[in-house]
Amino acid sequence: MIEPRQLSESVSMRVLRESDAAALAAAYVRNRAYLSPWEPVRPEEYYTETWQAADIASRLVAHEAGEGYPLGLFAGNTLVGRFNVAGIVRGPFQSAGLGYWVDSEYAGRGLASAAVQVIVEMAREELGLHRIEASTLLHNVGSQRVLLKAGFQQIGMAPQYLQIAGKWQDHYLYQAVLHDESV
Numbered sequence: 740m741i742e743p744r745q746l747s748e749s750v751s752m753r754v755l756r757e758s759d760a761a762a763l764a765a766a767y768v769r770n771r772a773y774l775s776p777w778e779p780v781r782p783e784e785y786y787t788e789t790w791q792a793a794d795i796a797s798r799l800v801a802h803e804a805g806e807g808y809p810l811g812l813f814a815g816n817t818l819v820g821r822f823n824v825a826g827i828v829r830g831p832f833q834s835a836g837l838g839y840w841v842d843s844e845y846a847g848r849g850l851a852s853a854a855v856q857v858i859v860e861m862a863r864e865e866l867g868l869h870r871i872e873a874s875t876l877l878h879n880v881g882s883q884r885v886l887l888k889a890g891f892q893q894i895g896m897a898p899q900y901l902q903i904a905g906k907w908q909d910h911y912l913y914q915a916v917l918h919d920e921s922v
Contacts, residue, residue, distance in 0.1 A: 746812065746853040750819065750845070754802065755809040760792035762818040763811070766842060767791070773843040777879065780905045798823070805829075808866075810858070812841065812850060819845045822854055824862065824871070833869035835862065851882070855889040863917040870917060874900060874910040883911065891915045 743753035755763070767774070768786050784790045798809035806827045812820030819842040827835040837858065841851045862868040873891060875882040883893075891913040899907035 744857050746850055746857065747848070750812055750814050750850055752810050752812050752820075752822065752854050752857065755795050755798070755811045755821075757792055757795050757799065759811055759818060760795055761788045762813075762816065763791040763795065763821070764788045766818045766821070770840070770843055774840055776904050777840065777876065778904070779902055798825075801825070807835075808861075810854075812845070812854060814845065818842075820850060820854065822858060824858060824866075827866070827868070833867065835866075835868055835871050837871050837873040846881075851885045852888050855885050859889050859915055859917065862915075868917055870914050872912065872914045874912050876903060877909050877911060883913075886913045886915075889915065 743751050745751050764787055767781075771786065795809060798807055801807035802809060806825075808824040810822040810824070811818050812822070820840060822837070822839040824835050824837055837855070839851060839854065841854075859871065862871050871891075873886055874897065875886070877896070887893075892915070893911050894914050895912045896909060897912055898909050900910035900912075901908060
């Protein structure tokens with residue numbers, strides 16, 4: 740079980756709970772325009788507590804199975820970011836994917852960098868993963884800096900990788916190898 744982590748004097752990160760659905764819906768509503776260039780087009784229902792409660796519940800099922808970690812950033816009781824370690828594959832792969840965003844009011848304060856660095860440490864030390872992967876739009880320089888600062892390396896470019904903002908867009912692919920056994 741991943742314990743809550745303090746990222747700054749006022750912001751902590753922990754596994755989401757079903758009781759966080761209203762706070763998550765409010766964060767998505769508050770950041771709707773800010774996130775729209777970086778995320779898939781969402782149905783109207785996505786921005787409701789009901790949708791977010793169902794999403795959190797399904798992610799907690801995956802969490803209980805050891806297949807994912809839905810994490811929230813909190814400034815007091817206000818949810819100000821979301822980080823998902825998802826698609827954990829065991830066996831010879833020992834890998835997971837990472838996705839994240841930080842509230843527009845909290846962006847640029849180093850919180851994404853701090854959270855990703857903590858997630859890399861947790862993936863290595865607590866989850867025993869060999870690697871973690873992430874992708875960014877080609878023009879998302881801020882997210883690329885976050886990943887590079889946390890030890891990720893760019894490993895390629897995937898044409899038309901994800902449908903973001905209503906169109907298939909190219910993404911840079913990144914990975915952090917957590918256990919380098921070649922040394």
